[in-house]
Amino acid sequence: MIEYDNVCKSFDGLKVLENVSCVIPDSRITVFVGPSGVGKSVLMKMIVGLERPDSGTVRVGGENVAALGERGLYRLRRRMGMLFQDGALFDSMTAGENVAFPMRRHTRMSEGEIRRGVAERLALVGMPGCEEKYPAELSGGMRKRVGLARAIALDPEIVLFDEPTSGLDPLMADAIDELILDMQRKLGCTFVVNSHDIPGTFKIADVIGVLYDSRLIACGGREEIMRSRDPVLERFFARHRGGMGA
Amino acid sequence: MRGRAGAAGRGLARIGRWGIFCARAARAAVAPPPPLRWILEEAYRIGVGSVFIVCAVAAFIGGTIALQGYHAFKEFGGEGLVGIFVALACVREMGPIVAGSMVAAKAGTAMAASIAAMRVKGQIDAMEVMAVDPYRALVAPRVAAALVALPLLVLFADFFTVLAGYLVAVHQLGVNGGAFMENVRAHAGTTDVLYGMAKGAVFAVMISTLCCFHGFFSEPGPEGVGKATNRAVVSVCVACIILNYLLSEMMYG
Numbered sequence: 001m002i003e004y005d006n007v008c009k010s011f012d013g014l015k016v017l018e019n020v021s022c023v024i025p026d027s028r029i030t031v032f033v034g035p036s037g038v039g040k041s042v043l044m045k046m047i048v049g050l051e052r053p054d055s056g057t058v059r060v061g062g063e064n065v066a067a068l069g070e071r072g073l074y075r076l077r078r079r080m081g082m083l084f085q086d087g088a089l090f091d092s093m094t095a096g097e098n099v100a101f102p103m104r105r106h107t108r109m110s111e112g113e114i115r116r117g118v119a120e121r122l123a124l125v126g127m128p129g130c131e132e133k134y135p136a137e138l139s140g141g142m143r144k145r146v147g148l149a150r151a152i153a154l155d156p157e158i159v160l161f162d163e164p165t166s167g168l169d170p171l172m173a174d175a176i177d178e179l180i181l182d183m184q185r186k187l188g189c190t191f192v193v194n195s196h197d198i199p200g201t202f203k204i205a206d207v208i209g210v211l212y213d214s215r216l217i218a219c220g221g222r223e224e225i226m227r228s229r230d231p232v233l234e235r236f237f238a239r240h241r242g243g244m245g246a
Numbered sequence: 247m248r249g250r251a252g253a254a255g256r257g258l259a260r261i262g263r264w265g266i267f268c269a270r271a272a273r274a275a276v277a278p279p280p281p282l283r284w285i286l287e288e289a290y291r292i293g294v295g296s297v298f299i300v301c302a303v304a305a306f307i308g309g310t311i312a313l314q315g316y317h318a319f320k321e322f323g324g325e326g327l328v329g330i331f332v333a334l335a336c337v338r339e340m341g342p343i344v345a346g347s348m349v350a351a352k353a354g355t356a357m358a359a360s361i362a363a364m365r366v367k368g369q370i371d372a373m374e375v376m377a378v379d380p381y382r383a384l385v386a387p388r389v390a391a392a393l394v395a396l397p398l399l400v401l402f403a404d405f406f407t408v409l410a411g412y413l414v415a416v417h418q419l420g421v422n423g424g425a426f427m428e429n430v431r432a433h434a435g436t437t438d439v440l441y442g443m444a445k446g447a448v449f450a451v452m453i454s455t456l457c458c459f460h461g462f463f464s465e466p467g468p469e470g471v472g473k474a475t476n477r478a479v480v481s482v483c484v485a486c487i488i489l490n491y492l493l494s495e496m497m498y499g
Contacts, residue, residue, distance in 0.1 A: 048375050070379075077377040088372035091363075102376045150376075 001026055002047055002158070002192070004216075007056035009042055015214050016042055020056070022209055022219040029184050029191040031201045033236075034211030040194040043211070044160050047192065048080060049073045060158070078106060081151030082160040086167070087143035089135040095122070095146045096131030102153045121149040124186070125179060141172040145179065152187065159183075161193040165200055173197060177204050198237060202226065210236060267459045271389055274381035280390070284383075288391030292353040293398060300348045300399050301406045307344055308407030311335050312414040316421065328421055329429030332411035337434040338498065341404035342442045343490055346449035349396055350482040354457040357388055358478035361461025362471040370462070385458045392450035400446035404439060441497045448493060449486050456482050 002024035009017040016039040024030045032040045045051040046058045052066045059065070060076060068076060089098045099118045103109055109117065122128055125145040135143055144164060151159055164180065165173035177200045184191050184204075195201050201208060202222060209219040210233060218225055218233055225233065274280075315331035361384055364370050373380045408430060415421040457478040464474035 045371075050371055050374060074377040074379070077375055080375065082372070082375045084368045084372055086367070088368040090369055090372075091367075102378070105376070105378050 001059075001061065002190070003057075003059040004043070004046075005057045005059070007043075007046065007053045007058060009039065009046075009051065009054050017053075018214040020211075020216045022216055024190065024192055025207060026190050027188055028206040029180065029193060029204050030207040030209065031193040031195055031205035032209045032211055033195055033198065033201050036196060038211045039214060040196075040211055041162055044082075044162055044192060044194055047158070047160060048077055048082060078154060079156055080158045080160065081154065081156040083144065083147045083151045083162065083164055085163045086140065087135070087147030089143055089147055089150070091135055093134075094131060095127070095133050095135070095138065095149075098135070098146060099131075099149045099153055101150065106154060117153070118149075121153055122146070124152070124183070125149045126175075139172075141168050141176065144168070144176060148179070148183070152183070155187075156189060158190045158192065159187075161191065161195075163194055163196070165195065165197050173200060180204050212236065263463070264456070264459050267385075267462065268455050270381045271385040271455060271458070274379055275386035275390060280382055280387045284387040285390045285394065288387050289394040292349060292391055293395035295356075296345075296349050296352045296395070296399060297402060299352060300345050300403050303348055304341065304344045304403040304406035305410040307340050308332065308336055308410030309414040311340065311407070312411035312419070315411075316415060316419045325419070325421055326425050327429065328411075328415050328419075329426035330433045332408060332415065332426075333430040333434035334438075336407035336411060337404050337438045337442055339490070339494065340407050342400050342445035342449060343486070344407070345396060345399040345403040345446055346453065346486050346490075347483065349392065349399060349450070350453045350457070350479065350486065353392070353395075354453045354482055355475050355479055357454065357457040358461040358475045359471055361458055362464035362474035365462060365464045366466060366468070366470055380462075385455075385462070388458055389451060389454040392454035393447055396450035396453075397443035397446040400442050401439070404442060408434075444497075445490065445493050448489060452485050452489060453482050456485060 004020050004022050007017055007020040008015070020043065032043060034040055042051050046053060046065065047060060049065045049068065057064050057066065061079075063072070063076065065073070065076065089095070090101065093101065096115075096118050099121050100114045103114050103117055118131060119128070122130060125148050127142060127145045127149065130138070130142070130146070135146070138146065148159075148161075148164075161180065165176050168176060180191065180193065181204050193201075193204065205222050207220065208222055208225045210217050210225070212232060218228060218230060220228075226237075228234070312328055312332050315328040315335070316325055319325050319327050319331070361370075364384070370380050370384070373383060412423070412426055412430075415426055416423040460474045460478040460481070464470040
């Protein structure tokens, strides 16, 4: 379980997050939505300790992330995987080497086991046989898939997705949403997703958190959020509801 | 006045951050040290990548020093002393400076640009999230590799500066070859060569840590990569020239 308790964060005097409190349940897909620049990525980076709150606490499995030392932080991170916005694959490595990277660093697997593990993960994300391709040879969607294969390389308990569908065409975005759903069913771990894609959010989310104007204005089950009569939420989801109504 | 004080404050803060960066890199280098293969790969990249340019520049510098020395000594009939001038200037000063500046220009900029690109593309964050210490994976091997490669490149630079000085002095300006070599042997001993290599080692630490530092803390976007590379080159050039003077004072002052 991941808990945010009164989290505040500012950059150069500019408030990005203000008194954010919520709980991300285990083994579910939680999606944070909100306009660009509202602090979704900062909220996510706090889970892995890449950002620290100015005040308040972020707890993962009961551990206060900001209070962890370097070793504790690395121990915590080994239980997590993260898919960055454009995959953040290492340019100098092939797709296979990228996926193998955490296995080589953190396990005592033999080369044969690593090869099999890599092939398995790439097949799971729908990219079988692309081990030898370099990131520059892959499309945006393919890079995200390989990034996801790398994120799940060590069978993490928590997988974080930072804008997994941004910059993708609607078909590819839909395919990534399907992949996230499928992966969650197969792996059963906790998924936390940042998105500004409202249709995709309603498709994959069990829990939705809405960030607006530095605040978490709503956090609850998908149905609850969809039924909400809160005027800000209504305005926020208006286009999607209009689309559904049509 | 306030602007100048602000700039000085920012400069001091940056030096402080660089000091902390070096301390973290040093800790990452020893506990536990990065695999030897990473260091050798980087050393090969730095050494082989820079050796041709170091030798070429060293040859022209050596030739120029012989030419200038010859004309200066000719004024009072001491053309034969050009060997001493070449030996002292090249082995003590120019060898380390040529090797250092060429490594800074070639390998140093590559270090700064590649690490900055990794920062900009989120790859360093990705590494941290994968519980891999970027100081151990990216910085420590580069610093260790520069420490291996640069002193060896100083030897190449020494050899080519003196060789070119000999060719220009003896074959172009007509200085006696035996006298030239005798002067070189008498005035550039093993200690001078070792001091030159020691300067190379100090430059190696300075170049690699400064270039990695500027890349590591690059600003976002493609512009950030350019700025980081630019800052790295400027700071390394200034630092190496100042360091060279201080080291020369310590060694020969």
